[in-house]
Amino acid sequence: MLASRLIKSLKFKQVVPEKYDDFLVSAVTQDTREITQNSIFIAISGSRIDGHTLVNEAVKKGAAMIVAQKKVACGDRPVVYVENTNRAMAILSDKFYGSPSEAMRMIGVTGTNGKTTVTHIIEEIFREHGEKTGLIGTMYRRIGKKIYPTKNTTPDIITLQRTLNEMVKQDVSSVAMEVSSIALVQGRVWGIDFDIAVFTNLTRDHLDYHKTMANYAHAKSLLFSQLGNGYGAKKDCKVAILNVDDPVGRKLEEDTAAHVLTYGVKHEAMIRATNIVIHSQGTDFDLSVFGKKQHLKVKMVGLFNVYNILASYAAAYTAGLDSKEIISTLTSFKGVKGRLQLIPTPLGISAIVDYSHTPDGLLNALETINDFAKRKVFCVIGCGGDRDHGKRPKMAQIALQYSDYPIFTSDNPRSEDPQKIIEDMLQGIPQNSDVKVIVDRRAAIEYAIEKAQPSDIVLIAGKGHEDYQIINGKKNHFDDVEEAEQAFKKRGAF
Numbered sequence: 462m463l464a465s466r467l468i469k470s471l472k473f474k475q476v477v478p479e480k481y482d483d484f485l486v487s488a489v490t491q492d493t494r495e496i497t498q499n500s501i502f503i504a505i506s507g508s509r510i511d512g513h514t515l516v517n518e519a520v521k522k523g524a525a526m527i528v529a530q531k532k533v534a535c536g537d538r539p540v541v542y543v544e545n546t547n548r549a550m551a552i553l554s555d556k557f558y559g560s561p562s563e564a565m566r567m568i569g570v571t572g573t574n575g576k577t578t579v580t581h582i583i584e585e586i587f588r589e590h591g592e593k594t595g596l597i598g599t600m601y602r603r604i605g606k607k608i609y610p611t612k613n614t615t616p617d618i619i620t621l622q623r624t625l626n627e628m629v630k631q632d633v634s635s636v637a638m639e640v641s642s643i644a645l646v647q648g649r650v651w652g653i654d655f656d657i658a659v660f661t662n663l664t665r666d667h668l669d670y671h672k673t674m675a676n677y678a679h680a681k682s683l684l685f686s687q688l689g690n691g692y693g694a695k696k697d698c699k700v701a702i703l704n705v706d707d708p709v710g711r712k713l714e715e716d717t718a719a720h721v722l723t724y725g726v727k728h729e730a731m732i733r734a735t736n737i738v739i740h741s742q743g744t745d746f747d748l749s750v751f752g753k754k755q756h757l758k759v760k761m762v763g764l765f766n767v768y769n770i771l772a773s774y775a776a777a778y779t780a781g782l783d784s785k786e787i788i789s790t791l792t793s794f795k796g797v798k799g800r801l802q803l804i805p806t807p808l809g810i811s812a813i814v815d816y817s818h819t820p821d822g823l824l825n826a827l828e829t830i831n832d833f834a835k836r837k838v839f840c841v842i843g844c845g846g847d848r849d850h851g852k853r854p855k856m857a858q859i860a861l862q863y864s865d866y867p868i869f870t871s872d873n874p875r876s877e878d879p880q881k882i883i884e885d886m887l888q889g890i891p892q893n894s895d896v897k898v899i900v901d902r903r904a905a906i907e908y909a910i911e912k913a914q915p916s917d918i919v920l921i922a923g924k925g926h927e928d929y930q931i932i933n934g935k936k937n938h939f940d941d942v943e944e945a946e947q948a949f950k951k952r953g954a955f
């Protein structure tokens with residue numbers, strides 16, 4: 462696409478100099494490390510670096526045009542001045558990649574917990590329905606069965622549009638994507654044409670970033686504002702799928718102009734679960750869809766997974782899939798890696814690896830385990846560095862209250878002192894509480910598995926699918942499942 466044609470989509474711009482040699486745009490990028498000849502570099506003021514200071518480097522590397530919101534000097538290259546480069550980046554990437562989100566069914570999932578799980582269930586339903594699917598989230602970006610790595614749960618808008626463009630090329634028809642609150646605030650999904658937006662729940666997390674729960678809730682609500690009114694829009698109408706057991710879900714129900722499909726357990730809802738029975742191998746419940754009931758036996762464990770299943774059912778139902786077909790996937794789906802992932806052993810001791818890294822996630826995981834634990838519950842838990850400090854004492858409290866043997870250890874300390882993070886956790890519980898502190902995560906896992914008796918359960922919480930640990934800014938290979946298996950081997954289990 463010619464540069465002149467691409468930048469036509471930006472209103473209220475000033476191009477300096479007005480006359481320049483037009484060129485075929487090879488790429489649009491916000492990152493000097495990705496510049497190719499004839500690309501357009503968009504200067505973004507980030508939390509660490511101001512892209513406006515990098516324009517000369519961008520030109521040296523081959524940028525043929527700069528988009529900026531502050532005065533920059535970069536030789537003879539044309540500069541397009543706009544009022545907000547983040548917005549310009551969203552518009553330019555959408556146009557450059559041919560508005561791919563308009564060509565597919567886009568399902569966005571937001572909420573504190575459950576996004577990864579719900580997107581995986583939704584993807585599986587559409588895949589089993591015979592569609593080629595796309596998935597974007599914490600664990601990876603996936604096109605069909607091919608996996609691509611990802612840095613963020615929700616990628617930056619250029620990576621996102623490039624991924625969606627690739628999905629269109631590969632005939633993907635439905636995309637399930639996680640939309641994080643931070644991404645919503647930073648405009649990482651601006652311009653994405655969502656058809657279905659799902660809200661899971663809102664509990665404490667990321668307050669280092671959002672500061673207040675009100676700001677955090679507002680961030681989540683942006684996904685639903687982005688649905689617009691949805692009447693007469695592309696394909697189906699726009700639908701908001703809302704958990705009405707959560708007060709934020711009920712508020713969104715009042716606020717959104719889109720169609721609403723509610724789900725829940727405690728409150729009346731269009732899609733509802735009742736008579737829930739949780740056991741160690743799965744969950745049984747009655748699913749009611751607009752009052753029509755049927756009994757379901759699913760393999761996923763826990764009340765929170767009932768919510769995830771209801772949300773996923775609602776998304777597929779909205780898309781017009783046959784109820785029987787949806788239920789067939791729901792009853793066979795085994796769960797997502799690192800989410801209540803069971804490592805059974807012949808010793809009769811079970812380890813469970815779970816990605817609970819928020820107070821509510823940890824509470825849910827422990828409550829679920831306590832529902833079916835026959836004997837003692839060990840809980841190996843740490844908190845991430847460079848993340849909300851406020852959740853540390855709360856998670857410590859929950860581990861102490863809901864497990865028999867809490868063991869405090871490190872998660873990803875990142876740039877922080879691991880000992881200091883554990884001290885923050887200890888602030889949440891009375892002094893002399895019966896907790897074991899083992900800073901080294903491998904040693905903590907080994908200790909728990911060494912001490913456990915037959916019929917005990919060892920919950921290893923916080924890192925789920927992660928295959929790394931970041932200590933002192935250095936990323937090393939580390940996998941909770943592998944560590945648990947090693948520890949069991951040492952005990953002679955395998």
Ligand SMILES: CC(=O)N[C@H]1[C@@H](OP(=O)(O)OP(=O)(O)OC[C@H]2O[C@@H](n3ccc(=O)[nH]c3=O)[C@H](O)[C@@H]2O)O[C@H](CO)[C@@H](O)[C@@H]1O[C@H](C)C(=O)N[C@@H](C)C(=O)N[C@H](CCC(=O)O)C(=O)O
Pocket residue numbers: 491492493494504505506507508509510511512515599612613614615616617618641642643644649
């Ligand atoms: C604090 C935060 O959110 N940072 C995000 C932000 O980066 P930033 O503002 O710090 O960027 P920066 O490093 O200052 O750079 C500014 C600009 O200079 C450019 N640059 C920078 C260096 C260079 O050599 N050349 C260059 O051109 C950068 O490309 C950027 O355009 O924008 C980047 C691109 O969108 C994100 O990758 C990055 O996420 C970082 C890695 C991060 O850890 N974010 C976490 C907090 C996050 O976003 N988490 C959420 C939620 C997780 C969940 O709940 O599931 C997520 O969606 O992942």
Ligand SMILES: Nc1ncnc2c1ncn2[C@@H]1O[C@H](COP(=O)(O)OP(=O)(O)OP(=O)(O)O)[C@@H](O)[C@H]1O
Pocket residue numbers: 572573574575576577578579599614639661662765766768769799800801815816817818821822823825826925
């Ligand atoms: N619906 C839910 N309600 C509460 N807790 C949940 C729910 N679903 C999952 N969890 C808990 O939260 C953990 C993370 O689940 P999941 O990865 O699906 O959430 P997420 O929203 O994608 O998290 P992240 O923000 O880190 O990407 C799980 O391991 C489980 O302990």
Ligand SMILES: N[C@H](CCC[C@H](N)C(=O)O)C(=O)O
Pocket residue numbers: 614818844845846848872873923924927
């Ligand atoms: N999306 C979350 C993941 C946290 C996972 C936990 N293991 C940690 O490293 O804190 C975050 O980036 O805050």
Ligand SMILES: [Mg+2]
Pocket residue numbers: 576577598599600614639
């Ligand atoms: Mg996730």
